[in-house]
Amino acid sequence: MPNILPVKYEDKFCYNINFQSSFNKLYESLIEIKPNKYDKICVVTDDIVEKYYLDDVLNTLNDKFNLVITHIMTNGEKSKQLSEIEKLYEELINHNFSRKDLLIALGGGVVGDMTGFCASTYLRGIDFIQIPTTLLSQVDSSIGGKTGVDFKGYKNMIGAFYMPKLVYINTSVLKTLSKEQFACGMGEVIKYGCIWDSNFYDFLKNNVSYILNKDDSVLEEMIYTCCDIKRQVVEIDPKEESIRSYLNFGHTIGHAIEKMSDFKLFHGQCVAIGMVSAMYLSVKKGWISRNQLDDLKDLLIKYNLPIKTSDISAKDVLLASKSDKKMENQKIKFIVLEKLGKAMPYMDFSDDELLDAISYVIEG
Ligand code: GLY
Numbered sequence: 001m002p003n004i005l006p007v008k009y010e011d012k013f014c015y016n017i018n019f020q021s022s023f024n025k026l027y028e029s030l031i032e033i034k035p036n037k038y039d040k041i042c043v044v045t046d047d048i049v050e051k052y053y054l055d056d057v058l059n060t061l062n063d064k065f066n067l068v069i070t071h072i073m074t075n076g077e078k079s080k081q082l083s084e085i086e087k088l089y090e091e092l093i094n095h096n097f098s099r100k101d102l103l104i105a106l107g108g109g110v111v112g113d114m115t116g117f118c119a120s121t122y123l124r125g126i127d128f129i130q131i132p133t134t135l136l137s138q139v140d141s142s143i144g145g146k147t148g149v150d151f152k153g154y155k156n157m158i159g160a161f162y163m164p165k166l167v168y169i170n171t172s173v174l175k176t177l178s179k180e181q182f183a184c185g186m187g188e189v190i191k192y193g194c195i196w197d198s199n200f201y202d203f204l205k206n207n208v209s210y211i212l213n214k215d216d217s218v219l220e221e222m223i224y225t226c227c228d229i230k231r232q233v234v235e236i237d238p239k240e241e242s243i244r245s246y247l248n249f250g251h252t253i254g255h256a257i258e259k260m261s262d263f264k265l266f267h268g269q270c271v272a273i274g275m276v277s278a279m280y281l282s283v284k285k286g287w288i289s290r291n292q293l294d295d296l297k298d299l300l301i302k303y304n305l306p307i308k309t310s311d312i313s314a315k316d317v318l319l320a321s322k323s324d325k326k327m328e329n330q331k332i333k334f335i336v337l338e339k340l341g342k343a344m345p346y347m348d349f350s351d352d353e354l355l356d357a358i359s360y361v362i363e364g
Contacts, residue, residue, distance in 0.1 A: 001224050007143065008235050009163055017143065017167040017227050019220065023053075023131075026060045026168060030102070030129075033165045038102040038127070040067040042092060044115040045106040046075040049133050052176050057106055057131065069095055073111065077263045080110050080150045082158065088118045102127045102165075108134035108181075109141035109267070113156070116147030120162035129166040133173045135185020136268055139192075139226035140247070142167045144234035154323070155255050161239055169227070171220055183304040184268025186211075187250075189222060190299060191275060192229045195246045198341030200225055205295075208302050246343035249335040250275030253358060256320035260312040272305035277361045281349060282337045284357070292340055310363040317358045318351065 005017040018029055030038065041061060045054055050072050061068050071091050073079045092101075105115035105128060112130050119128035130142035148159015174182065193201030203222070204211070210218040230247070237244040254274025258267060265273075279296050282288035297307045321332055331347045332354070338344045349357075 001220060005224070005227055005231060007167075007231050009145075009238055014163050015166055017169060017231070019169050019171065019224060019227075021170065021172045021216075023056045023060050023168075023170055026057065026131075027064055029166055029168055033129075034102075034127075038065060038100065040069070040095065040097055040101040041065050041104060042069050042071055042088075042095070042097065042101070043104045043106055044071045044073070044088065044111055044118075046073045046079070046108075046111055048075040049107045049111070053106060053133060053173060057104070067095065073114070075110075077110060077150070077267070080114060082149055082151070085114060085118050085121075085149060088114070089122060092118075092122055097122070097126065099123050099126050102129065104129055104131060105142075105164075106131045106133060108132065108137045112137050112142050113147050113159070114149060116145070116162055116164065117149060117159055120147055120160040125162070127165045128162075129168060130164045131168045131170070133170075134177060134181055135174055135223075136181075136188050137185075138169050138171070138174075138223055139185060140188045140230060142169075143227060143230045144244070145238065153259055155258065169223065171216070171223060174219065175214060179304060180266065181268075182214075184266045186303040187268035187272040187275070187300070187305055189226055190296075190303065191247070191249055191271065192226050194275065194279075194296070194337060194340065195249045195335070195343035196229045196233075196341060197225075198339075200229075201340060204303075205299060208299075212303070245333065245345060246335055249337070249343050250278050252321050252332060252334060253277045253317065253361070256317045257309055257312065257361075259320050260316050261309065265306070265309065269306050270309075272300045273307060273309055273361045276300070276307045277357045278334065278336055280360045281334065281346075281353065281357045284353065285336070285346075287336065287338050288340065308361050308363050312362060314355050314358040314362055317362070318354055321354070321358075 003019045103119045105112045132138040132142035145161045145163040147162050148156045151157035250271045254270040258270040279293050283293050334346050336346045
């Protein structure tokens with residue numbers, strides 16, 4: 001497997017995804033994207049990632065730039081707010097950051113989305129790179145330039161498409177990831193098999209113990225395959241006008257459950273439950289067999305993901321799904337499977353069909 005995967009935007013080279021097993025090549029990679037060097041660097045991270053990896057990253061950068069500062073946020077979705085972005089703007093202004101400088105997002109999806117959003121708006125846009133440290137951010141959120149924050153309980157309501165200059169993936173960081181966080185990433189990994197590549201779905205079925213034991217070569221193959229699928233999708237449809245929406249498989253109901261559970265369940269867990277619900281809709285339409293649905297549920301369980309939730313009402317979840325931004329003409333744009341490995345949008349589910357599918361993933 002190559003360790004560089006170039007991503008194009010509008011048919012031109014835009015940035016590399018660089019696969020590494022340490023942070024040792026970071027400085028070299030920064031020189032590749034800007035040979036005359038960035039002046040100042042701000043590493044944005046959270047209070048958990050800070051403890052594990054901030055020093056390693058700083059060690060590769062210190063003494064090589066005029067100034068390297070850090071900005072630490074509180075870990076978790078609750079930080080994904082405009083008020084936190086303001087604090088970052090203040091930090092950058094206090095240190096006279098200009099367009100010659102660089103932001104580095106060191107962390108999971110929240111840090112990546114927020115740093116990218118800040119980069120897209122500070123001085124009308126300065127460069128940023130992604131160093132994703134969770135499985136979910138390595139296989140999904142760091143690629144494709146979606147940036148933003150939540151707003152008044154609505155996920156990712158304010159944001160911009162803004163491409164990073166580099167995605168630097170150090171796969172060795174996954175060794176310290178909690179079982180829960182690893183599982184959350186696996187939700188998105190399984191999603192790629194469902195929507196795009198049934199052979200990859202079989203690979204995930206056949207390699208459960210290697211993947212759970214974080215076998216280096218199997219994990220690298222898995223991450224590379226996901227990044228390559230995401231690359232293909234965002235190159236064809238960078239602004240989510242067509243097939244990028246396939247990546248929302250499991251997300252419409254998943255986001256609604258995430259909101260109704262007041263973000264107590266993690267995003268990847270809600271996506272897993274949402275995928276079961278969306279697959280159930282495909283079963284009801286006769287596109288997917290009941291066995292395939294049971295098979296997906298087994299696979300999610302093997303990867304320590306939930307397939308049901310409780311203590312919320314199906315009606316509330318439906319209402320929240322309707323306020324999700326993936327609506328067209330007041331109809332929910334649902335991503336379903338026309339077969340395993342192939343997604344399609346479907347807009348014509350009745351409320352009764354949707355309530356039935358939501359109830360299927362709510363206990364009691
Ligand atoms: N995470 C979904 C997307 O990038 O479109």
